[in-house]
Amino acid sequence: MTKEIYTAALIIIGDEILSGKTRDANTPWLAENLNESGVRLTEVRVIPDDKQKIVDTVNEMRTVHDYVFTTGGIGPTHDDITAESVAAAFGVELELSEEAYAALLSYYEDESDITESRKKMAIIPKGATLISNPVSGAPGIHIENVYVFAGVPRIMQAMFDAVRHELKGGKPVETRSVSADLAESLVADGLAEIQTRYKMIAIGSYPKYQNGRFGTTLVLRGIDDDALGAATQEVVDLVKLLGEKSPIVS
Amino acid sequence: MTKEIYTAALIIIGDEILSGKTRDANTPWLAENLNESGVRLTEVRVIPDDKQKIVDTVNEMRTVHDYVFTTGGIGPTHDDITAESVAAAFGVELELSEEAYAALLSYYEDESDITESRKKMAIIPKGATLISNPVSGAPGIHIENVYVFAGVPRIMQAMFDAVRHELKGGKPVETRSVSADLAESLVADGLAEIQTRYKMIAIGSYPKYQNGRFGTTLVLRGIDDDALGAATQEVVDLVKLLGEKSPIVS
Missing domain, CATH: 3.30.70.600 (Ribosomal protein S10)
Known part of the structure; x- marks a missing residue:
């Protein structure tokens, strides 16, 4: 049986948005592009860069919606905690992805350039697959119905373009x-x-x-x-x- | 005992935002102005114009945060359901506010101009107080720690300015x-x-x-x-x- 309505939630992991310093630019673009795929964006949550809050929000949203997208918090710095939070939400370990490590290697060319911080970008939840990042080093992550994207609009859009063919939807509104x-x-x-x-x-x-x-x-x-x-x-x-x-x- | 950290949530009642047609402009302004009052905006939720969803979200947020602000859905049209939803969230009846009715009367000048639709703007949850709207007819509503504002940025800002002296906060970040x-x-x-x-x-x-x-x-x-x-x-x-x-x- 085919469903008529498919819904998605966007979780914006964003101290920057909550402080008022940066204005979210991803919601309108994602809403329109999801609709083209027949998926309705029916909830957006902006939450702090806080591990437990990310875990709870991902777990609540992924049971309610067909798809969940997160933006922000992937990368090499100490405040990039989305991958570890999503792993915790799914109750899986983090592991070094050989594929992501190879991508980093081709990006940085020399293995000695892959510092511990950069290596962090290749550590993903067990069972997740990668979403390629054509702009910078850190890949996105796909696990079950959750897609983990970068927060920079240009990169977020490229990541969505890489996965939009996977989305099953109804008739666009x-x-x-x-x-x-x-x-x-x-x-x-x-x-x-x-x-x-x-x-x-x-x-x-x-x-x-x-x-x-x-x-x-x-x-x-x-x-x-x-x-x-x-x-x-x-x-x-x-x-x-x-x-x-x-x-x-x- | 004085608390150190005061938090607020913003609930954006917004089919228009979720469809991608309109870009939210209220979050950055409210975040910065709340911070000036020593209140941290720590969660934003964009939800559809759906009564049960508004009820559930208001009730969840008002127990977690010191202050809750809503934007959108006040006015004379059939899709303006925020007042009735907030009344339902607090488990109180709606009633005609004499004060709001008088404000409408002074705005429209002639009682015959107050159609049933316009009268709706004077019907508020029992126990709520009004927040004046210097721009158009529909007032905002204040009940306990929940502030119900218009969605139009210019009006939302005027409503916040009217209540900011009531907010108790800590040290601004x-x-x-x-x-x-x-x-x-x-x-x-x-x-x-x-x-x-x-x-x-x-x-x-x-x-x-x-x-x-x-x-x-x-x-x-x-x-x-x-x-x-x-x-x-x-x-x-x-x-x-x-x-x-x-x-x-x-």
């Missing part, structure tokens, strides 16, 4: 949006009425306030193209009825 | 950073050694890759100014020893 220069309280009643008739389409209303004017973006999402088209047309008709002369539909 | 054009695997050993001698300072290493060159930003955080200054100087000395002529310290 299609999105339409209708923007109008109307306060959202004006459209609320009509919108709720449309929502009651299109149960399979999720309709969201997002107010905006720009240049002293209120506006609203109405977003419709679903996997049924016909229903999505019909509901979008009804929303367009609604905002026109309420006085919006030229709604922007995309 | 100070941050120093040292940037060097060195691969992080080069600094790993020395950095780990410094970390072992400064237990109270959290030292993070963040690789970057720009214009074909590797670099590393080393970030030091702590509440003890003297230790922070001394550890930062040791990190500067380390990167200079490794060949960085002009590390950028900030």
